[in-house]
Amino acid sequence: MNLKPKTKIYLLILVMVSLFSCTTNKNEYIEKSGQPVDFVNPYMGNISHLLVPTFPTIHLPNSLLRVYPERGDFTNIELHALPLVVTSHRGSSAFRLSPFQGNESELRPVINYRYDQEKLTPYSYSVYLDEQQIQVDFGLSHQSAAYEFQFEKSDPAYLILSSRNGELSWDGNAISGYQLIANNTRVYVYMVPAEIPEQVSQLKENTLSEARSAKGRNACLVLKYPEGTSALNVRYGISFIDEVQAKENLKREVAGKSVAELQNIGRNIWNEALGKIDVKGGTNDERTVFYTSLYRCYERPVCISENGRYYSAFDGKVHDDNGRPFYTDDWIWDSYRAHHPLRVLIDSKKEEDILNSFVLMSEQMEQNWWPTFPEITGDSRRMNSNHGVASVIDAYRKGLRNFDLNKAYLACKGAITEKTLAPWSGSPAGELDHFYKKHGYIPALYEGEKETVPEVNSGEKRQPVAVTLGTSYDEWCLSQIAEELGKEEEAYFFKNNSFNYRNLFNAETKFFHPKDKDGNFIEPFDYKFSGGMGAREYYGENxxxxxxxxxxxxxxxxxxxxxxxxxxVKELDRTFTESLGRSKYGFYAQLPDQTGNVGQFTMANEPSLHIPYLYNYAGQPWKTQKCIRKLLKEWFRNDLMGVPGDEDGGGMSSFVVFSAMGFYPVTPGSQQYSIGSPMFEQVSVDLGNDIIFEIEAYNASDENKYIQSAMLNGVPLNVPWISHEAIAKGGKLTFEMGPKANKEWGK
Incomplete structure (x- = not known):
């Protein structure tokens, strides 16, 4: 999902080694260790096919503190200082720290470094700044971290801390301050150097002046150390509450701990999280792709509870968390499809806490509307539809109960019936919504027709087909929740509305086709290219x-x-064989989100993730098996371009995790998983409470990708799906795999 120019993207730093050597060295290391975290390659996908790459992020699972080495993009050869925290999944960093030796006239708020020997894992970072001749090592906890610097030159040493827009002050022992990020939200820092500097100065307009505070744009303090300083150590805490809490976070998590100790603790935490799914068999590269994808699924949302309290940008207040962690930073348009369902399986308590957080933030906002893109800075109301409702019913139907379903229903219903359906908008329902409620579809404009509806975002389009289809699904989800709550009339009403997609189906072309306000299909029309940039005038990104x-x-x-x-099936086949219709340059110039193409199918964007599984519903599951293996092998690889599109912090990676295990949640909100082609010979899924679900695929290999037969707990399984109930009880799903399709299995 592309956030467009509105969100300033800070691309991340990667190791400058060849693709081959990076992969080879990693595989050699894996053979020696074999623990789950050692299969993680944070550099996988760091070169984008077109839009936003993955970032090599150092963090603990779902933690507030996230850090990446920052630079322009992978091909840039300089680091831009050392960030202390990343404030959103693809957002800017806050507070940048620069060790320095050299002439004082060269001091800047942010020092750019040439570098070498970079080593990065989910829990550690190490780099040699070769021109400065400084070794940097880093380890972190959930809300605090530590840097260690070793200086090889004998010149005076400096530590430079800057805030893009905020305030910093020195009290004789520590630097504290804040950076304003957005929506009146501040991130606070409390940083303690183990060694007291001989001088503290403000750096303003490239000029040093003795001062203990700095304020405003690029607020910057410089700590100076004498000649011969060989090592410096700093520890810091981060908070969204205040500087006092940042100090408490530091004391609670990293006080008295070395970088090496923090790295060891972080390694154990990651092995425990990733070890919830144990895979055996497959190649080193396949296991690396699997565990790297699983690591990506722990990047968001983040827990922002700090010792029992949290700051909520949804109402601008600090709240007690009442013993339950509060989570935010979740782009639900991407994550409802597989990311939330994956957590239902392997981390159900956390998923309950996340849904409870959504209930709370709905209550904290001015209108009680379920969030769409809850971020650190509040709900940004991006993209189309309100698919958070799917995560509510999906969790509840699968047995999760530790959140208030009735409150969730009221907030979801408000987001769909009271808030406008217009994409990228938080306005109340207006003209388009009244039309939808009366006619069952969003009306489209003709090419060149001027937008006059005020609730449509001025920088966006109304995306009428995408919104109509998405809302049909959302209203189905509402109907299912209403059924669970015994609201029969509302269940009936929303279930009827869930058929509204039919109103845009063109029986002649067999496509969903935009209609004008009079009920006429927009003509002439091209299903590939009509709709302008990203096809947004009618669809959305795709x-x-x-x-x-x-x-x-x-x-x-x-x-x-x-x-x-x-x-x-014939039309599905056409999807995978239909030409781009233009040169690659021409196609992607209009549809940049639609990379990872196999015909007109795009592996690079979340609305496509379920499509390969649709063969199962039409009696040809062998084509799903063939398709899934092709997509996994060709588009998800252990290399720098090994992710086909915007990964979105687990939105796409969760597809890899499910598909490699051998099943996928095509319809969040139902209890059914669609079976694909298991990649590994053995998979063990820890569901918690000592319940284990196993998948065993005899002879599974690159060649043996077709299911010959299947057994569930020793009983023949002749359908290409499995229920959540069967998985939740534990047991074993067994496949016999072979090189040629058994076209009768699952038919």
């Missing part, structure tokens, strides 16, 4: 070939609309 399949909640009816199973 063209009509992707949204053709966006009826997750009623696939049997979609099959019927397309003329039955045979016609459905």
């Amino acid at each position: 063209n009509g070939w992707t949204y053709r399949w966006d009826v997750q909640h009623n696939i049997p009816d979609l099959i019927k609309l397309m003329g039955g199973s045979q016609s459905f």
Whole structure:
């Protein structure tokens, strides 16, 4: 999912070694260690095919403190100082720390470094600043961290701390201060150097002056140390509450601990988290892709509870968390599809806490509307539809109960019926919404027709097909929650509305086709290229070939609309073989989010993730098996371009985790998983409470990708799906794999 120019993207720093040597060395290391975290390659995908790459982020699972080495992009050869915290998944860093030796006239708030020998894991960072001749080592906890610097030159040494927009002050023992990020949200720091400097100065407009505080844009303090200083150590805490809390976080987590000790603790924490899914078999590269993808699934959302309290940007207040951690920074448009369902399986208590956080933030906002893109700085209301409702019913249907379903329902219903359906907007329902409620679809404008509806974001389009299809699914989810709550009339009402996708189905073309306000299909029309940049005038980031399949909640009816199973499969096949229709340059100039192409199918954007599994619903599961293995092998690789599109902090990686295990949640909100092709010979999933679910795939290999037969707990399984209930009880799913398709299995 592309956040467009509105969000300033700070791309991350990567190791400057060849692709081959990076992969080879890692595999050699894996053979020696074999623990889950040693299979993680944070550099995987750090070169983007077109848009935003993955970032090599150092953090503990779902923790407030995230750090990455910052630079322009992978091909840049300089580091931009050393950030203390990343304030959002793809946002800017706050507070940058620069060790320095040299002429004072060269001091700057941010020092750019040439570097070498960079080594990065999920829990550690090490780099040699070769021109400065400084060795840097880093270890972190959840809200605090430590740097160690070793200086090889005998010149005076400096530590430079800067805030992009804020205030810093020195009290004789520590630097404390804040940086303003957005929406009146501040991030605070409390940094303690183990060695007291001989001088503290303010750096302003490249001029040093003795001072103990600095304020404003690029507020900057410089700590000076004498000649011969060979090592410096700093520890710091981060907070969204205040400087006092930042100090408490430091004392609680890192006081008295060396970088090496923090790294060892972090390593154990990561092994415990990643070890919830144990895989055996496959190649080193396949295991690396798997565990790297799982590591990405722990990047968001983040817990911002700090010793029993948290700052909420949703109402601008500090709250007691009442013993339950509060989570935010979750782009639900991406994460509802597989990221939330994965957590339901392997971290159900955390998923309950996350949903409880969404209930709380809904209550804290001015209107009680379920969030769409809850971030550190509040809900940014990005993208189209309100798919958080799917995560609510998905969790509840799968047995999670430790959140208030009735409160969640009221907030979800408000977000869909009271807030406008117009994308990228937090306005109340308006003209488009009244039309939708009366006619069952969002009306489209003709090419060149001026937008006059005020609730449509001035920088966006109304995305009428994407919104109509997405809201049909959202209203199905509402109907399911209403059923659970015994609200029969509301369940009936929303279930009827869940068929609204039919209002845009063109029976002649078998595509979902935009209509004008009078009910006429927009003509002329091209399902590949109509709709302008990102096809947003009618769809959203993806063209009509992707949204053709966006009826997750009623696939049997979609099959019927397309003329039955045979016609459905034929059209699915066409999706994977249809040409781009233009040169790559021309295609991606208009549809930059739609990379990772196999025909018109795009592996690079979340609305496509369920499409390969649709063959299962039309009697040809062997094509799902073939397709899934091809996609995993070709588009997710242990190299620097090994992710096909915007990964979105687990939104896409969770597809890899599920698909490699052999099943996928096509319809969040149902209890059914669709079976694909297991990649590993053995998978053991720790569901908690000493319950283990095993998947065993005899002879599974690159060649043996087709299911010959299957057994669930010793009983033959002849359908290409499995229920959540069967998994939640524990037990074993067994496959016999082979090199040629058994076209009868699962038919």
